Amino acid sequence: MQAANTSRSRPRVLSICTGMGLLDRAFMDAGFEVVAGCEIDHEKRAMYHALNGERVLYFDLKDLVLSAKLGVGEWCNDYRIRGHEYDFDGIIGGPSCQSHSKLRAIRDPKFPDLTPLVNDLLHATGWKWYCFENAVPIDIPGAAHTRCNAMHYYQPHQSRVRWFTHSPNITPPRPIYSGSVDDLMAYSVVAGRIYGPKRGARLQGYPAASELPFPCVQLQHGLADAVPYPLAMAWAVSIRESMAAEPIDGTTGHPGARRDDEDQGELLDDGDDGPGDSDHDGGAEGEPPDGDGGGGDVSGQSGEWPFPRGEQTMATSPESDEKPAAKTKGKGRRKPQTPEEALAATQA
Numbered sequence: 001m002q003a004a005n006t007s008r009s010r011p012r013v014l015s016i017c018t019g020m021g022l023l024d025r026a027f028m029d030a031g032f033e034v035v036a037g038c039e040i041d042h043e044k045r046a047m048y049h050a051l052n053g054e055r056v057l058y059f060d061l062k063d064l065v066l067s068a069k070l071g072v073g074e075w076c077n078d079y080r081i082r083g084h085e086y087d088f089d090g091i092i093g094g095p096s097c098q099s100h101s102k103l104r105a106i107r108d109p110k111f112p113d114l115t116p117l118v119n120d121l122l123h124a125t126g127w128k129w130y131c132f133e134n135a136v137p138i139d140i141p142g143a144a145h146t147r148c149n150a151m152h153y154y155q156p157h158q159s160r161v162r163w164f165t166h167s168p169n170i171t172p173p174r175p176i177y178s179g180s181v182d183d184l185m186a187y188s189v190v191a192g193r194i195y196g197p198k199r200g201a202r203l204q205g206y207p208a209a210s211e212l213p214f215p216c217v218q219l220q221h222g223l224a225d226a227v228p229y230p231l232a233m234a235w236a237v238s239i240r241e242s243m244a245a246e247p248i249d250g251t252t253g254h255p256g257a258r259r260d261d262e263d264q265g266e267l268l269d270d271g272d273d274g275p276g277d278s279d280h281d282g283g284a285e286g287e288p289p290d291g292d293g294g295g296g297d298v299s300g301q302s303g304e305w306p307f308p309r310g311e312q313t314m315a316t317s318p319e320s321d322e323k324p325a326a327k328t329k330g331k332g333r334r335k336p337q338t339p340e341e342a343l344a345a346t347q348a
Helices: 022-029 042-052 061-070 074-079 115-124 197-203 207-211 216-225 229-242 339-347
Strands: 012-016 033-036 080-082 090-093 129-134 144-149 161-166 267-269
Touching: 012 022, 022 033, 022 042, 022 090, 022 229, 033 042, 042 216, 061 074, 061 115, 074 080, 129 229, 197 207, 197 216, 207 216
Parallel strands: 012 033, 012 090, 090 129
Antiparallel strands: 129 161, 144 161, 144 267
16 A cells, blocks of 8 residues: 555545446545546546536556556656656446346456456555445455445435455445345335436435436436445545544534444454355345345434435435436426536435
């Protein structure tokens, strides 16, 4: 691990495989400066720019890694301290999991296993911590692996199980809610085209995402691959406090400062169970166990949240949500939202 510069007013993170950018949006709203490193899908790159107002540096992760190793490219000059040491506090992202997905049994993955490139990037840049989201744990030497179900962090509840592979110096966020899929009446995971953009955006915790000026199918695909905004915010806040940052927004603490293995999922280290082992809740890799999303008792938990959450503007149930009206050309067409307008819509 290499030391990053601490003289900046905001912690700086490098984001890889950004998707449409809900993970990055949460980190920005939590006070981080985010440098968008790479995203190979041109449609998601366009959505990222519309949502976050930033442009992604590279299409391919391998190009970003090569640039970092060689120290070439404008971004290297902007963020390099000396030699090949770069000025980042942390690295975040969602590297493609298709090579580990169960769907590989019926179709070839579109992208290769990016684990070697992720490890190369960690060796090539300066950082104090890292945190990557995936359907399965990522094989990074010395990493910790935490299993989370999105339904335990916000409403309306969405049963979406994911693994977070992170540096051991990060305290995972504590859930706000406990209970099984049936207890919480959680909706099925936002995947593919199972939901329209309005309902998918609500279930992903960021309703304003459905207002982005893109076709319905493009929004569906972008939302399906995104990290739910409230879950991403929980990790962002917990990382700030893990790194001994000041309490955020005047709060005296956040649930992420406390550790509860039953609630947040099993925390593994590489000296024990290896990445890819089934979790303690009994589910298969990256999948929710039958009838339960893995929550535990959170008695005594206040459930207070230090940031406005996207779901505050949601109806309790998205069942009344209809397919969005078709976008028309000329008069009556929605104007693209600025990132500030999109964020304001979630805080109304």
